Amino acid sequence: MAERNIATLASTPTLPCHVRLHHDSVRERWVALAPERVVELDERSLAVLRLCDGSRTIQALASELAKAYDAPEEMIAEDVLAFVQEWSDRMLVRL
């Protein structure tokens, strides 16, 4: 029986091939294109999703973002965990 995946700091999130990051040049924004759905991305979401390539743990991902945005790593890690869990629950990120 399938089970819900729970994100931890050790998870290595990946964008599945049915989710594509796309620059919408008509509306001048970034979106994620997924099965029958368009999700508008803010700068933060885009930065996280770009790093979801299966090679980084959430911990490492948070560390990179903390440096890039000059923000406390612990706070970023908490945000990223919640974000990745939400996207995993929508079947848009694999853990």
Next chain:
Amino acid sequence: MSDTQNGKSNGSAHVAPPSGMLAELTHRCPLQCPYCSNPLELHKAADELDTKTWFSVFDQAAELGVLQVHLSGGEPTLRDDLEDMVAHLTKRGIYANLITAGVTLDRDRLARLSEAGLAHIQLSFQSVNAERADRIGNAKNALAKKLETAAWARELGLAITLNAPIHRQNIDEIGAYFDKAVEIGAERIEVAHVQYYGWALKNRAALIPSAEQTARAQEVVDDARLRLKGILNIDCVVPDYYAKYPKPCMCGWGNEFLAVTPTGVVLPCHAAQTIPTLEFDNVIDRPLAEIWWQGSAFQAFRGTEWMQEPCRSCERKEVDFGGCRCQAYALTGDAAATDPACTLSPHHGAMRDLADGESADQPTDFIYRRIGLYSA
């Protein structure tokens, strides 16, 4: 030209470019479902747009702002240029969704579609019971073929949406549909209560569930939403004969969405041709962008200016946009009336009586959907 790039004003309404397009590539289909969303007057293969014209439509759609194309029909896999279409869309950055019955594909073809850039298929299941599935689709061995297609899709790494068209003859299967979706590894299920226009309106007495059945089905859906969180995405189109407010049909007429028929007619909604007062443009005669921004059918119910009471002064007018224009026309004879699915419509009581009456009687025999039954 800049006013066509990021939306423009149309009287009081701000018009945005479309984000989604339904491409009905063909009316041909191996199934004959009695609730088919195609019009009663179906076209033959000889009338269909050629590959080159579809490519031009996709190019124009990309420039206009379309991000998702739903390749549908009929059965879109009956077009032998489907792989080329998927490749063309992918090249233009448009996300292709293949809407299929899944009875005509083989593994090689699915692999070629995947290589062309296809990442998602929506597979319709008339029932998860083999005998019933064949009776509803007037087909042979359809369920087994669909399950085989789903297994290939999984192997190839394609995302799957299980589409469940729901009516009185399969509504008690909803729980089994969720199990089947999980079993085949679908990411998503669409519980699509049949909408009653076109073929489904002809077959309404065979299809419409009772209020009790509908309420029971909703409980199963609500339970599954909790139980299957993170396992299966559940989208549910509520059967609006029993709703309090109408559905926000098309997210507003001419607001986000357009459909192109097999012969190139451009529609604000796939059922719009059921409204006889509207005139439609064809991509062969007029650029797609011009049709979107200026076409008379798109202007007809865009924004809120066209509304009558009780919609005009309603605080929900930009929430549900007055509901479905096709349903308003089908049940009141006035396409600008409030959708009778709304409890505020003076026709709501009559609509509810119809539903209660028809669903209490024995279901009528199906009038199966087929080309030529009603002349095009």
